[in-house]
Amino acid sequence: MGSTTGFFTPDYSDEIATSAKEVKSDTMIINLGPQHPSTHGVLRVRLELDGERVVDAQPVIGYLHTGFEKTAESLSYQQCNTITDRLDYLAPMTNNLAYVLAVEKLMDIEVPKRAQYIRVLFSELTRIASHLVWLGTHVMDLGAMSLFFYTMREREIILDMIEAASGVRMNPSYFRVGGLAYDLPDGFMEKLQEFLKDLPRWMKSFRTLFEDNPLINERLKGIATITQEQALAWSVTGPNLRATGLNLDLRKAEPYSGYEDFEFSVPLKTGCDAYARFWVRVEEMYESAGILEQCLSKIEPRGVYMTSDRKVALPPRDQIYGDMEALIHQFKLVTQGFPVPEGEVYQCVEGPRGEMGFYIVSDGGPRPYRWRARTPSFYNLQTMPIMCKDGLVADVITAIGSIDIMLGDVDK
Amino acid sequence: MILEIVVLVVKILVLVAILMGGFAYTMLLERRLLGFFQLRLGPNRVGPGGMLQPIADALKMMLKEDMMPAGADSLVYRLAPVIAGFAALSVDAVIPFGAPIHLFGLTISLDIANPSIGLLLAFALSSLGVYGIVLGGWASQNKYSLLGGIRATAQIISYELAMGLSVMGVLLMSHTASLEGIVLAQKAQGWFWLPQIVPFLIFMVTAIAETNRTPFDLPEAESELVAGYHTEYSGMRFALYYVAEYINMITQSGLIVTLFFGGWLGPSFLPPIIWYFIKVIIAIFVFVWIRATLPRFRYDKLMSFGWKILLPIAFLYFVGTAAFVSGVL
Numbered sequence: 075m076g077s078t079t080g081f082f083t084p085d086y087s088d089e090i091a092t093s094a095k096e097v098k099s100d101t102m103i104i105n106l107g108p109q110h111p112s113t114h115g116v117l118r119v120r121l122e123l124d125g126e127r128v129v130d131a132q133p134v135i136g137y138l139h140t141g142f143e144k145t146a147e148s149l150s151y152q153q154c155n156t157i158t159d160r161l162d163y164l165a166p167m168t169n170n171l172a173y174v175l176a177v178e179k180l181m182d183i184e185v186p187k188r189a190q191y192i193r194v195l196f197s198e199l200t201r202i203a204s205h206l207v208w209l210g211t212h213v214m215d216l217g218a219m220s221l222f223f224y225t226m227r228e229r230e231i232i233l234d235m236i237e238a239a240s241g242v243r244m245n246p247s248y249f250r251v252g253g254l255a256y257d258l259p260d261g262f263m264e265k266l267q268e269f270l271k272d273l274p275r276w277m278k279s280f281r282t283l284f285e286d287n288p289l290i291n292e293r294l295k296g297i298a299t300i301t302q303e304q305a306l307a308w309s310v311t312g313p314n315l316r317a318t319g320l321n322l323d324l325r326k327a328e329p330y331s332g333y334e335d336f337e338f339s340v341p342l343k344t345g346c347d348a349y350a351r352f353w354v355r356v357e358e359m360y361e362s363a364g365i366l367e368q369c370l371s372k373i374e375p376r377g378v379y380m381t382s383d384r385k386v387a388l389p390p391r392d393q394i395y396g397d398m399e400a401l402i403h404q405f406k407l408v409t410q411g412f413p414v415p416e417g418e419v420y421q422c423v424e425g426p427r428g429e430m431g432f433y434i435v436s437d438g439g440p441r442p443y444r445w446r447a448r449t450p451s452f453y454n455l456q457t458m459p460i461m462c463k464d465g466l467v468a469d470v471i472t473a474i475g476s477i478d479i480m481l482g483d484v485d486k
Numbered sequence: 487m488i489l490e491i492v493v494l495v496v497k498i499l500v501l502v503a504i505l506m507g508g509f510a511y512t513m514l515l516e517r518r519l520l521g522f523f524q525l526r527l528g529p530n531r532v533g534p535g536g537m538l539q540p541i542a543d544a545l546k547m548m549l550k551e552d553m554m555p556a557g558a559d560s561l562v563y564r565l566a567p568v569i570a571g572f573a574a575l576s577v578d579a580v581i582p583f584g585a586p587i588h589l590f591g592l593t594i595s596l597d598i599a600n601p602s603i604g605l606l607l608a609f610a611l612s613s614l615g616v617y618g619i620v621l622g623g624w625a626s627q628n629k630y631s632l633l634g635g636i637r638a639t640a641q642i643i644s645y646e647l648a649m650g651l652s653v654m655g656v657l658l659m660s661h662t663a664s665l666e667g668i669v670l671a672q673k674a675q676g677w678f679w680l681p682q683i684v685p686f687l688i689f690m691v692t693a694i695a696e697t698n699r700t701p702f703d704l705p706e707a708e709s710e711l712v713a714g715y716h717t718e719y720s721g722m723r724f725a726l727y728y729v730a731e732y733i734n735m736i737t738q739s740g741l742i743v744t745l746f747f748g749g750w751l752g753p754s755f756l757p758p759i760i761w762y763f764i765k766v767i768i769a770i771f772v773f774v775w776i777r778a779t780l781p782r783f784r785y786d787k788l789m790s791f792g793w794k795i796l797l798p799i800a801f802l803y804f805v806g807t808a809a810f811v812s813g814v815l
Contacts, residue, residue: 104629112709126633126785215709217700217782223524289701289781467633468784471710 101129108137112215112471115481119458119470131462131470133455138485146445150411151177151251154445158432159245161449162483164207167193167200167236168425169447170249175330176421176432177251180414183386186378189253190332195266195369196236196248197331197423198362202273203232204426205359212352212475213284216293221283228276231269238262251412252387253380263375266366273363281356294349298461298473301346308460309453312428313358314477317343317350324424331423335372336365348476355478386412411440420448427451427478451483497598498579505578509732510540515767516732516774523778550721555627558718562625567719567726570618574733577611580604581740582666584750584759595666604665605657608741609650612696615730616642619698619705622727623715634714637785638705641695644792645702649692651800652685655807656745669749679746684803686746688796690772693738695788697731699773701780702788709782739769 107118116137122130142161146154158169171193178185210225233243238259240246248255284290300310302318315322323340325333341357343350380387388407389400406412416438422431428450435444454477461473514529514536521528530536554563579598586595601607616638623635656678657663660671672678679686695702706714716727743749743765752761783791 102629110712126636213781217703217707217709218780220524220778223526227525283779287781289783292787293781293784466784466786468707468710468782 100124106470108134112211113474114211114479117455117474117479117481117484119462119474121462121467121470123467126466126468128462128465128467128470131458133458135452135455135481135484138481140486142486143445143447146442148441150440151414151442152407152411154442155247155250156245158447159247160482161447161486162204162425162427162430162451162480163244164480165200165204165426165430166245167196167248168423168430170247171197171331172421172423172425172430173432174249174251175423176419176434177414179421180417180419180434180436181251181386181412183252183381183383185253185331185381187332188373188377189379189381191335191369191373192254192258192379193249193331194333194336195366195373196239198365198369199232199235201362201426202359203229203236205355205362206232208355208426208475208478209280212478213290215471215475216290218283218290221280224276224280228273231272235262235265235269238265250380250387252383253378257377257379258373258375260375263370263373267370270363270366270370277359291349293468293472294347294352294476295345296347296349297465297469298348298476299346300457300461304457304460305346308456310428310457310477311450311453312425313354314351314428314454314457316340317354318346319344324422324429328422330421336368338362338365348472351476351478413438413440414442418444422448425450427480427483428454447486449483449486451477451479451481452486455479455484494598501578501598502575505575505733505736506729508736509729510544512732512736512770513543513728514540515770516777519771519774520778523775544725547722547725550724552721552723553718555718557627559625559627562621564723566618566622566625567723567730568618569621570615570730571726571733573611573613573615573618574730574737577608577737578733578740580608580665581737581744582669582749583740583762584757597666600664600666602667603663605653605663605668605745608665608737612734612737613642613646615696615734618727618730619715622719623705626715626718628718630711630713630717631715634705634707634711634717637707637711638698638715640785640789641698641702641704644789645692645695645796648688648792648796648800649696651797651804652688652692653745654804655682655685658804658807658811665744665749669744669751672748673751677746677748677751682746682803682807685800685807686742688800689742689745691796692792693742694773694776695792697734697738697773699731699735700777701782703782704785704788707782735770735773736766739766739773742769 102123104121104123105118106121107113108116113119118134118137120132120134121128140160142157146157149157155170155173158173159166161169206225206229210222214222236246236248237243239262240248240255300314300318302320305315305318305320311322319342321340321342324330326340338361341354341361343354384400384403386407389397389403393400394404395401414436416436418433418435420431420433422429424430429448430450431448433444433446433448434442437443457477458473461477462470465473518528518530518536528536529539532538532542554560580601582595582597582600586593619638620635623631623638626632656668659675659678659681660668662668662671698705706716711717716724719727743762747765750758750762752758
């Protein structure tokens with residue numbers, strides 16, 4: 075019945091077994107999901123239980139499979155951007171960033187410094203927003219429901235800022251190849267400043283709900299452990315890896331988009347358990363706020379936000395009607411997109427859930443020949459059997475929440 | 487004789503009406519309060535301030551199809567919610583919710599019965615409620631329900647002993663097990679919550695466990711077991727479980743008020759019965775507050791918590807109270 079680790083190949087033969095004869099009498103098989111209150115979407119975990127003790131837990135995925143990678147092959151490079159939003163829909167900006175960086179690397183485009191910093195700004199805002207959703211849902215999975223509403227309230231402010239900049243809340247596609255879709259809106263920096271001023275206050279109020287709370291601690295400490303060796307063997311990245319004591323943050327290891335100009339530290343924990351992962355994420359939110367603080371002084375409210383390379387950037391509106399060349403560029407870009415030189419590229423960024431990367435093969439045309447997303451949740455989820463073994467049913471829920479999976483990210 | 491029976495029947499009908507109405511509006515109160523705790527409004531559309539919401543809910547529940555899964559044990563499946571509802575309702579028969587009143591030359595005590603073992607009877611009846619949960623979970627032929635039922639069993643053996651021991655101090659101090667007697671004893675000695683502060687806290691914790699509410703909502707455990715023991719129930723049978731849970735909450739609040747906060751006692755500018763209900767509503771508010779704040783226990787931790795922490799503390803305090811009352815100390 076499948077391998078002991080990794081993804082379980084669906085075998086539907088035992089699901090319809092209803093009489094006691096057909097199932098093993100000593101263990102009980104239970105399907106947690108795909109419709110279940112705390113599987114964060116449509117994850118199905120095939121649990122083998124001995125009483126409440128978990129003998130085996132195999133994640134069964136694919137209920138949200140949308141074929142993004144194949145779809146991308148028939149879209150132009152600009153259009154692919156909109157697909158990346160929908161992978162990990164709680165952190166669309168970091169997906170955008172990984173994708174546009176990959177294309178820019180292949181085309182060798184220089185992006186203006188200001189645009190790079192604004193990308194950093196939105197990546198970190200997204201990280202905070204994503205961690206807020208994680209915090210709320212994780213604690214709600216543990217049974218405390220109120221925090222979820224509080225975190226959603228603060229996330230709303232971030233979504234408002236994203237909406238102000240890009241026009242969309244959830245799937246912004248704000249980063250474009252060569253820069254950004256639009257410049258920052260009026261008053262954005264003031265809004266950000268206000269947000270950063272409030273952040274320590276509401277983080278403190280959140281912490282009163284979970285910090286030193288014996289109920290939370292006992293639900294998290296020593297639960298769902300992944301050792302560093304296991305984490306590396308199963309390609310676990312992001313906060314889950316840093317909770318095992320390994321200092322690997324792509325923002326530091328392979329700086330991109332101007333991260334080398336920012337000062338921040340990488341929160342590390344050595345507990346390897348759900349508790350360590352919990353606090354890595356909570357501390358990351360403060361670090362992200364620190365980066366945003368630096369963005370305030372580094373980014374002027376008005377300025378250049380797109381490369382001047384007319385091969386990828388749309389010409390300004392006012393030029394189109396008076397300038398023949400601008401009109402041609404506009405026409406070519408809108409109707410055909412831009413060609414990308416032949417070659418292949420892999421570019422990854424540090425998303426809220428780990429290494430978010432894109433592997434793109436170009437045949438020289440305006441559409442990618444191959445388009446692959448290295449989504450962090452897919453790899454992180456592989457550790458489910460390791461984490462859940464010998465735990466209780468309640469720990470399975472803790473494990474799912476503590477690795478912060480996103481099913482759009484897993485199923486692609 | 488006839489008159490006594492008439493009075494009794496009227497009292498029973500009034501109590502059941504109060505409890506059912508109390509259930510409906512406790513639920514509304516909880517939903518509104520949770521709404522405010524969670525930055526929402528809660529139900530406020532039906533009637534002024536949502537006051538008619540319970541009626542709409544009840545109507546909906548009654549009109550829902552009553553489904554039973556294939557393979558379920560039909561007799562037990564149908565009986566289980568009735569047991570739960572009965573156990574919840576019957577406990578209130580022994581709780582006095584006001585001082586005796588004088589009406590048409592009759593002295594009417596505001597409880598259905600005042601047996602000398604009132605407290606024991608209350609415990610015995612309220613423990614029956616777990617059968618409704620266990621049997622319902624078992625008869626549903628659903629794995630989540632079964633796990634919920636098993637958890638309910640594990641839960642009741644972890645807290646019932648501590649709960650029983652925690653009220654022994656009150657018994658010793660008042661020299662009676664009649665609930666009316668306990669209230670009258672508090673009139674003489676002062677409310678028991680202060681001298682019995684530790685048992686009071688233990689009773690509060692175990693009362694939450696008795697009502698299966700967060701942080702002890704293990705048999706239901708929405709985020710783990712979908713809906714636990716009542717996953718398969720629908721319509722009025724489902725509603726009956728809800729009735730049981732909320733009436734249990736009212737009952738346990740009533741017990742807390744009676745045992746530790748002087749029952750209907752209070753300054754004379756309000757009638758005793760109003761004092762009783764004010765105290766009960768405060769206790770219910772605390773229940774809701776705890777639900778809005780705390781996460782859930784893990785069921786093995788609950789067992790060790792009950793056996794290794796609550797039980798020894800309750801026992802030690804009981805021995806201490808006994809020594810104090812008998813004059814050894």
